[in-house]
Amino acid sequence: MKKQHLMAILIALVVIQISVPASLIVKYEKAKSRGTIVKFRIRPFDPYDAFRGRFLSLDIEGNREIPCEEEISRGQKVYGLVKTNSDGFSVIEKVVANRPSEGLFIETTANYSYNDKAFLDLPFARYYINENLARDAEKAYRAHATFKNSDVYITVSINNGVCVLNELYISGKPVREFLKNPNP
Secondary structure (H helix, E strand, C coil): CHHHHHHHHHHHHHHHHHHHHHHHHHHHHHHHHHCEEEEEEEEEECCEECCCEEEEEEEECCCCCEEECCCCCCCCEEEEEEEECCCCCEEEEEEECCCCCCCCEEEEEEEEEECCEEEEECCCCEEECCHHHHHHHHHHHHHHECCCCECEEEEEEEECEEEEEEEEEECCEEHHHHHHCCCC
16 A cells, blocks of 8 residues: 555656646747747847856846836836837837736836836846857847947747747847858
8 A cells, every 4th residue: 555655656746847847848839839929129238157158148128117007026026018119129118017918918027116117027138049159149249239220139929928039130130140141
């Protein structure tokens, strides 16, 4: 009898260990395949993390002082309502505390807020890249992303609040393609 209980517990633990990562994979793959693809303008900022390796930290244009209708606190789960402008680029138009029932939105957390404005910890603020390409990508990123004229942007798939960063573009090309052939 004890062996059967131990075997049942072992099987339950194995199922849980497999189902948790599998559900996360399904959640993000669903967002990537079924989500609405939007573009965000970005600005350069490139740190190095000893534990995570090289990545480009993406400063999403318009992620400063986003209007919020209610009081929110640091670390609070919030929802950024996404609006696509006439130029084809998206911005987070407003931050709300309650999950919207419709429309395009991003589920995230508030970094800080003050005077009815918020700054968000966006789930697509880092673009990880192969160590061998990182320095060249950083140079190209910085050369093409200026405050006045930027031809650097990302595409993000959004599905029911879940978002996945698809690609970083420089001069209209995916970054890896741009690095192979940077000339227009």
